[in-house]
Amino acid sequence: MAQAAPAPQNNKNNNNKNNNNNKACPAPKTSTVTVTAAAAPTNGNNNNNNNNNNNGNNVFIEESAREQQQRKQQQQREQQQQQRSPEIFESLDPKVIAKGFSNDGQDVPAPGQVRSLTSSNNFINFCLTAGNLPITDGKQITTGSCNPAPIGMIPSVDNMPSAKFNFPKNFGTIKANTPFTIEMNIKNLQTGNFVNAQANYFAAPQQLNKGGQIIGHSHVVVEQIKSLDQTDPTDPKKFAFFKGLNGAASGGKLTADVTAGLPAGVYRLASINTAANHQPAIVPVAQHGFLDDAVYFTVTNDGKAAGGGAANLVGNGAAAGGAAKPPAAAKPTATSKAAPAKTPAKAPAKAPAKTPAKAPAKAPAKAPAKAPAKAPAKAPAKAPAKAPAKATPAKKPAAKPTGKGKRWYQ
Template sequence: MYFPKAAAVFLCITTLSEAFSIPDVGYHLAARTPQRFGQGGSGGGQNRANNGTTKASNGGGSAKTSTTRAAAAASVTKAATGNNNNNNNNNVAAGNAAAGTACLKSNAVQTGSADDGNATPKDGQSASATDTANFINFCSGQTLTNGLQLKTGSCNGIVMGKIPSTANMISAIVVSPKPAENIAASTTFTIAVQMKGLTAGSFTNAAATYYSAPQDLASNGQIIGHTHVTVQDLGNSLQPSSSPDPVQFAFFKGINDAGNGNGLLSATVTGGLPAGNYRVCSMTSSSNHQPVLMPVAQRGAQDDCQKFTVGVAASGNGNGNTNANAGGNAATSATKAAAKATTTARKSKATKRARMYVV
């Protein structure tokens, strides 16, 4: 008799042990799939074709077929059970591995995070948030940073990483442009920053790995990373009374090379800038673009800023200075003339008095 495949699958599943995998069933069912063109499957079809055989013969054939089926079933069950055990072992191993990577090891727990720091309160000192497991679930339920620059904000659960010694703290100085230097408008120029304490040249994909890995140190103990330079327009003065908008910038460049090998890093401002008053700053980062972390709070800044002018703004400032100087010089001359006139008048009066008392 011809059995559809679905019926054959159901038959094997109900007949054999439940502890076998579908791939094994498929393999054994393929051996028993009926042939096309009316030819039977195994011994059953052949016995039905031989109608002249005796009942004994049929009985023997049936017994033989039953024995064969039993043996096949036992083989399938044994193989399936073995495979199932292997699958279970693999799943357990994979689960343990996953648990191991997601589990906080005891030697990584920082007990300092359980202290709010206010055992001895000080005026103006805030109590710290606390956690006994390194804040491992701090971002649970939040929008995760996940290597992306999310302008709407996010929560980053990546650990801060390795922190250098005080001997390897970072320091920077902008060497070009110079303080109050005037640069011609729309003219290409170079921004240069001299770094100390940075193993530069490591710059990951900012579109996919932003803040996605901890700060790390090179074999020399220095932070591995890079710096950026950003230029902002200060408006009509080099001494504005309000801070510039951090969203706005006139030029920005991440410097992803090692510079001259001695800490001098540079970026070219191709085409220059329009006339105006500007501030250029360095922003030093680890490989994954997070601001660098230092070992102590009381220290010099790791970044530097410089103010400079471009084009007409510098000329205006120069005219202002010239006018101020001219006005100052005129005032000085007037003061000197007045003082001289006063002295002359005093001398004249003294002479007259002297003459009055001459005998």
Template sequence: MLPSSISYLVTLALVLPGGRGKAAGAAAKGTKGAKGTQGTGTGTSTNTGTGATAAAPPADATGLQSSTTIDPSVIQTTDDGQNPPVTGQSAATTSPNNFANFCATGLPQVPITNGLQITTGSCNPTPIGNIPSVDNMPSSKFQSPKNLDTIASGQTFNVTLKTQGIQLGTFTNAAKTYFANPQTLNTQGQIIGHTHIVMEAIPSLTSTAVTNPQDFTFFKGVDNGQDAQGNVEVEVTNGVQPGVYRMCTIVSSATHQPAIVPVAQHGSLDDCVYFTAAPGGADATGATGATGATGATGATGATGATGATGATGATGTQTKGKTAGTGKAAGAAKTAGKAGAAKGKAGKA
């Protein structure tokens, strides 16, 4: 099944060199005009997902979709990209027939993919298909668990993912149709497909070790469409074991090939977050340490002792009479009293 509608083939034919518009018109057996026109038909297609409906493919009235030859209107005319040469840029391989027989002669010799997941390698001849505009590139963001969340280990939880720019919900049999169809778009120009959620155990949140793509803890292809808010939800039954995990999306077309967009430089179509699973969940992150006790205020230094009051000097007594010695003694005592008073004042100082 070729990826483009009949009207698209006519448009492409008109811009190809060498009068390919006329060749395309003749090959399609449509009404011949000045530039060659394609015959048209009607058809319907039922979309298995939710949201916008899929674009209806043209009827194969001319046998284009069942033919084993390539219609001239879809032959690419690209060169090797090195005209003129660009330093550091490699030349691309060219083909006069869109690499139609690439898998017959390519090396190494491996089987045709043929809708199977061949673990030893294969070659897939299905064309890429319809590519959306830059305004219709998909984008994804996990809502729960959020980046750096801690959840309870061993307990069922839900993963919630929000998406835009893609019609989710179309999920073909991966055992029989893997990479088997070209990418298709709905009537709004968005990729028709689905997404996947995968979790890998990693050593720590700061680990720089490269992971092994064959070693993952949880994987789920999301086969339902978005709700009104653009969300899809997946249950992780019985949760995950204690540890640190990287959780990512893999956004895909209907037959599981990675989504293809029109430009090389673009933001990631997928999202990844890192979370921790621990017994008790967020409570296991540890209680906040108690505030340390405030140190006791230092004791105020003792006030210096007040100097002792000097002894009061004895009062001298004068007596009349012959006992002259008593008067002298009293005088001496009075002098001593003055001296004691002086010492008392010095003590107070």
């Protein structure tokens, strides 16, 4: 027992040396296997000292791992910044918390206005409140889902996208079952950028290019409708043609080939402008013009506008050969009625020139006999008293076609 007395001091000194060594490098795993049954008090000291040593080693290892992790995160951050894609963290940085999300909007109430959902953490766990809906997870889930991806970058009002179809023309007519090419003019959208729609659908926020324009692409969809003046909503699940315009616009124009054409009928053509992950384009203000375009056209067997009530175009039973064609069908009728009014307008200019040269005295007598329709125009010059009575019927026919024209456009 007397020989065991100095053991604690030696162990202590050795442990201190181990502590110093452990500061420089990790201790061997076998350094703690020194316990004997005869040195019970020593074991307590060794355990305490070794625990301290191990704790010191653990701190050193954790700090080293943290530094490595920080370096990796920094590298990832730089790479993702180059790719214009924000880094994904497992925790929410307080710097990106939107404080306005905690306001339900009812501090300025309005009739019919409802309360907004609120959040103090940017709705980061919103999908946990969505019941049984699965996470979208980049998939096109037809039964419904909840998407946790944020909206992302929003352009300025000067960079809101806009589109207009060049072909087919609105109310135009094309030939059935014949290939044709859809043409659409577009601006303020960096086209030609699309992701895998089967794996990355709605899976990333909207992004902007260096010019502040949405990075994305467009689509076109053709739906068959009953008539050009149909007012019943269509079924979005049904369409005659759909195509993603994955290429970049050339000269501000996008195209899509309809290689098989379309069967005879009436159709609506619309665009769908989106960000790269296929989500509809998001813009900064609620009040703005249409970001897409839509036109209506007919398809006939011979490619000519059909007569009758096939299309029932706004009360005019034509199948619409163009926006200007329906008025042309109505104008001949108005023109035939207004012909008497146009004839006097041309005749007076010639009659005065011939009458003074040949027979000034006979002109009044010949004018009513040869051209009764011209008399109203000459009467104001030679017979002021008769002019009001004759001028009135000449003006009434001209007013009728004008009224009919307005009713057609209504």
